[in-house]
Amino acid sequence: MSLPRIVITGLGAVTGFGFEWQTMWEQMLRGEHCIRPWQPEGVADGTFPVRFAAPVDNRQLPDYLQDHPAWQTPLEKRSRWGWVAASQAITDSGLSPAQLRDAAVLCASGVPAHNIQDMLLSVCDQQNTPPAWRYLMDKASQVDAVHSLRQSNDRLARVIADDIGCEGPVINISSACAGASQAIGNAFQMIRRGDVEVAIAGGADSVLSLDTMTALYLLGAASTEQRWGTELCRPFDHHRSGLVAGEGGGFVVLETLERALARGAVPYAEVLGFGSSLDGYKVTAPDPQGRGAALAMQTALHDAGIRPQQVDHINAHGTSTPLNDAAETLAIKSVFAQGEHYRRLSINANKSQFGHLIAAAGAPELIITALACKHDRITPTLNLHDAATDCDLDYCAHQTVNRRVDVALSNSFGFGGLNTCLVVGKYQEHAE
Structure with missing residues (x-):
């Protein structure tokens, strides 16, 4: 018995670029970014050591979203943005309320905002x-x-499910920076097993508060560099100095190809496989040889039935931290060693454009990966002027790359050694 093909039929994203995935995609193709000067609310300008971030600007809210129930419900901002992103994905998919009744909702979210x-x-x-x-x-x-104190960690998953009248599984996932990818990967597996035929999956997060950014600063994760200004997110660059936090959310609608075609939907891309692993090395550092990341990619490729030589593009985790970028490069070299296929890969890092969305990071990055497969366009890695000696691959520095993308990977690695990889393929009506 052959496994069902699973496709992406709806996209939704809220980032520093705005409240629509189309705006995000267009601006990223133009090589723009949304990182700007930032200080925590209530802190005097220039006194907090972390000076830059990629916040969501509520002034960019389109008129048609003014009446969305997320703005009439007492919610912290990550749940509000996640709900809007999920609604956008559902609208984009064209699914009716009746068709969503048995859907699954899988959502990743970080720590609730503290005051x-x-x-x-x-x-x-x-x-x-x-x-x-x-x-x-x-x-x-x-x-x-x-x-x-009055919000629960699963609030976002519940408001999305309540909004669409979902009677299927509703799952909240908390696995740090791998969270949204875990949600999407688990949704993919649920559909493939036959548990459900459609799922809304993704995540939302914001760490742009005094207490959480202080914690990231004390852990040595957040960059305090000032000389590069808004260009300090520098994945794979010799001068990379730490992550630059963003905020927002992203969701996708997954469903079986059979169901999608029966209702006349046109898929963006096909999800082919999912892999997950645990480093168990350090809470705040990956295995220096990238073994956990390599295992996640190998597992995902095996799950998809894809040979490494078939991969065209990798959307890297690419955090702009000294440890992650070097370890991820080693992991890629390990997985794609045969025939030095790693030299033929086009690799990019979306965080150079919209920052690190922490628990939500994997969702908008998967959206960008799916669009790369659909349009054969790979968004650039910004601010890569002086590649580090231990980062010597093709990272699509500075400019959008036009090349055919039949198969791509989207990597997400989290604190505690949590690693995930999703395999995405160009949608073709007849599988080869």
Whole structure:
């Protein structure tokens, strides 16, 4: 019995480029980026060590989204943007409410946004006595409804499912920077197993708050470099110095090809395989030889029934950190060693254009990978002026590359050694 073919029929993204995936794609093809000066809310300009990020600008909200229920519901910003991205993907797919009834919703999200004032409010004025239930309830009413003490980690998954009247599986995934790719990969596997025929999968996140950015700074993950200005996200460059955080969300609609064609949908691309692995090396550092990343890519290729020599393009995790970029390069060389096929790959790093969306990162990056397969256009890696000696592949520096892309990989690696890889192929009505 042959496995069903699974295709992408809907796309949705919210990034620093705006609230539509089309805007993101067009600006990225033009070599633009949305990284700009940033400081945490309530902090005096120039006093916080991390000075740049890729935030979402609510002033870019299109008129037709003004009445979206995400703006009438008490939600923190990551859930609001994720809901909008999911709605966009569903609309883009053309699926009706009746067709979504049995869908699965798989969502990745990071840590709920904290507000230090709310945290203090919950513990103040207790005079060293055990808090009474009435006291706690009185305090709870004073806590802002959109912050973490009154938001759950699965809130986004639930609001999406409630909005579409979903009666199928609803799953929240928390696996750091691999989260959205895990959600999409698991959705792909569920459809292939026959659990469901359609799924909405992706994620949303924002770490642009004082407490979370302070943690990333103390971990040494976030760049504090200032000499490059808005060009400090420099994947694979000798002068790379750490990640540049972005925020937003992305979702895709996956369904069986049979179902898509029966309702007249035109797929963007086909999902061919998924691989996942665990480094177990360090919480904040990959295996220096890239063994976990290599295993995820090998597993995904095996799952897809694709030989390494068939791959044209890799959308790299490419965080602009000294450790990740070198390890990912080694992993690619290991997986594509035969005939030095790694020399024929076109590799790019989307984070140089819209920053690192942490738990959501894999979703807009998969969207860009699918569009590369559809249009045979690969978006550039920006700010790569002086490639590091341990980063010596073709990273599509500075300009969009026009080449045929039949098979591509999208890599996402997370804190704790969580690695994922999705294999995407150009949609062809008849599989070869």
